[in-house]
Amino acid sequence: MGRGGAETLIMNVYRQMDRSKCQFDFITHSHGENDYNQEIRRLGGDIYQIDSLGLVGPKQYLKRLKDVMKIREYDAVHAHTDYQAGFPALAAKQLGIATRICHSHSSGWPKNSWKDRLTLKAMQGLIRYSATEYCSCSEEAAAFLFGKRKAKILKNSIDVHSFLDIHPDSKQFMHELLNIPQSGKVIGHIGRFSTSKNQSFLIPIIKKLLHDDSSYYLVLAGDGPLREKVEAEAKAAGIWDHIRFLGIRKDIPQLMNAFDVFLFPSIFEGFGIVMLEAQCAGIPCIAADTVPKSTDMELGLVKYISLETKISDWCDEIEASFNYSRPSKALIHQQFANKGFHINDAWKDWFQLYPESTGSKSPTSKF
Secondary structure, eight states, X not given: OOSOHHHHHHHHHHHHSOTTTOOEEEEESOOSOOTTHHHHHHTTOOEEEOOOHHHHHHHHHHHHHHHHHTTTTOSEEEEOSGGGTHHHHHHHHHTTOSEEEEXXXXXXXXXXXXHHHHHHHHHHHHHHHHOSEEEESSHHHHHXXXXXXXXXXXXXXXXXXXXXXXXXXXXXXXXXXXXXXXXXXXEEEESOSSTTXXXXXXXXXXXXXXXXXXXXXXXXXXXXXXXXXHHHHHHHTXXXXXXXXXXXXXXXXXXXXXXXXXXXXXXXXXXXXXXXXXHHTTOOEEEETTSOGGGOOSSSOEEEEOTXXXXXXXXXXXXXXXXXXXXXXXXXXHHHHHTTOBHHHHXXXXXXXXXXXXXXXXXXXXX
């Protein structure tokens, strides 16, 4: 339960959920204290930490899932581990838990050998065998994991007010905090350092922009297995002084409001909740055309570009984005409400997935 996109979405829902009627418990693969653990406990949920499928293998993983599910009379299991979601669904099926939901948050598979493709097919077959419901953050993510099977689209909604109600001096303060001149042009990106997020693509872009204009700065928030690689690329490109690697942050609304433009060059993306957050902050977004078009809130802030397009074209679009008209807060609020991406309303769609309680404490479990 770190600050990734799926985790943040689940917490947005959990905070709004009527917890007198529906309570969540969580199984996670990370040990120790993570970003949301204290808040989960404060809201009444329990956290069970087990080793991942890759560490212990299918047999032990299934056993440990069932050991947790036996603790209480759970009414539903809601699995968020994408192509691995069939395992918690299978554990729930073997224990007689009637509602077993598999939720797709991704639209791609980073591996492409014949063994990897065969593994994906097997995982998809396990989901078909074990799940009673399919859910997804977008049509693209549904098609990737479930094929032609009907899936319920649960929108990746956000707390709009947390991005709209920012102190007017926040941008100036953030520039000072990050040691960026007040006149600096800030390009921002938020995401886990992984193959799919494609942060390496940003290095030649900022290098070319700096060739003509030394006022550009690139701010990267997040952590992950490829962070050191991207840091090395920034040093090799000679632009280290113009890049800020921030790690995991708790002040995303304030940080987002300090950006002048948001870049999102994902190779594949289930949805991209940070695209919503950037638009909610009124920030222009330049995204790869692999990002679902449903991320556009039609505020005149989004441009999708192919990753095959020349770096110079990306730079041209970034420069042009400084002339975009910024929407009013009232219009932003209205568009998010009209499109159903305001968390105040979206949590009800989740609530309807879950059956009436039959146990003494019958929370749904998230994986």
